[in-house]
Amino acid sequence: MVLLKLGHLSVNNGRLNTFTEQVNYGERVHLIGANGAGKSTLLMAIAGELPFSGEIILNETSIRHYKYNDLSRMQSMVIQQLEALSFMPVFHYLSLYHKLSKMDVQQLNMLLNDFKIDKLLSKNIHHLSGGEWQRVRIVGAFIQLWSSYDLKGKLMLLDEPTNNLDVIQLAILDKWIEAFCQQGGAVIMSTHNLNHSYQKADRVWLIKEGYLVNSGASALLLDEKLLSTTFNTNIKCINDVDHIDWRVLQ
Numbered sequence: 001m002v003l004l005k006l007g008h009l010s011v012n013n014g015r016l017n018t019f020t021e022q023v024n025y026g027e028r029v030h031l032i033g034a035n036g037a038g039k040s041t042l043l044m045a046i047a048g049e050l051p052f053s054g055e056i057i058l059n060e061t062s063i064r065h066y067k068y069n070d071l072s073r074m075q076s077m078v079i080q081q082l083e084a085l086s087f088m089p090v091f092h093y094l095s096l097y098h099k100l101s102k103m104d105v106q107q108l109n110m111l112l113n114d115f116k117i118d119k120l121l122s123k124n125i126h127h128l129s130g131g132e133w134q135r136v137r138i139v140g141a142f143i144q145l146w147s148s149y150d151l152k153g154k155l156m157l158l159d160e161p162t163n164n165l166d167v168i169q170l171a172i173l174d175k176w177i178e179a180f181c182q183q184g185g186a187v188i189m190s191t192h193n194l195n196h197s198y199q200k201a202d203r204v205w206l207i208k209e210g211y212l213v214n215s216g217a218s219a220l221l222l223d224e225k226l227l228s229t230t231f232n233t234n235i236k237c238i239n240d241v242d243h244i245d246w247r248v249l250q
């Protein structure tokens with residue numbers, strides 16, 4: 001069932017051009033492209049944070065017709081932001097998300113425990129490391145949307161969420177994304193980690209200079225020729241028995 005439809009979506013000055021695609025319930029879509037290709041622009045437009053032309057239809061209604069409060073119950077976003085903008089303890093920051101949430105206490109505890117937030121709760125967000133701040137923001141996005149009884153039709157937008165995460169926290173993020181999608185939510189995330197996309201994406205969208213150049217299963221699209229075209233360079237796939245990697249040939 002279709003959760004999100006993008007019809008001829010464009011954002012000013014060629015940042016995004018006539019982008020047409022759709023996302024189904026339960027899908028994990030990864031956005032792949034060079035720096036400046038338009039991945040963040042696409043995520044921000046879907047979040048309703050950028051003026052756009054064309055259509056963004058979320059659960060059969062144009063996002064132009066949602067009240068901001070209703071939209072924020074249906075989709076959350078972690079932007080690519082390095083610095084905390086305000087001074088407050090982690091506990092206070094997350095309680096702002098919890099006001100919107102229908103997550104029960106048991107799930108909340110599990111989430112805080114998995115992302116190792118318990119020990120950070122009394123810290124000021126300005127005193128967190130890059131990875132800790134990233135984890136807190138991801139946890140906020142899950143709290144905002146989670147509901148004990150229904151995640152159908154909910155959309156999480158993550159802009160390079162794996163930045164700063166250690167290998168354990170990446171596995172925890174994958175675990176929660178999987179649970180979110182198994183219950184009918186969907187995730188669109190940008191990334192520069194091709195190996196991760198190869199393993200975890202249901203579908204990838206290859207983006208170049210504001211255009212969608214290809215969309216399909218990660219195993220089909222993450223090939224040397226398509227990636228070389230997308231990144232405008234010569235990319236070689238290194239493949240051995242249990243590992244796959246991509247290198248730029250100099």
Ligand SMILES: Nc1ncnc2c1ncn2[C@@H]1O[C@H](COP(=O)(O)OP(=O)(O)OP(=O)(O)O)[C@@H](O)[C@H]1O
Pocket residue numbers: 015033034035036037038039040041042080190
């Ligand atoms: N606030 C802005 N105003 C005008 N142009 C912008 C703005 N932010 C980004 N751009 C431009 O829009 C284009 C797409 O940028 P975007 O941030 O979407 O790329 P990206 O694919 O997310 O890149 P990266 O991998 O570096 O995060 C770039 O040419 C960028 O310079």
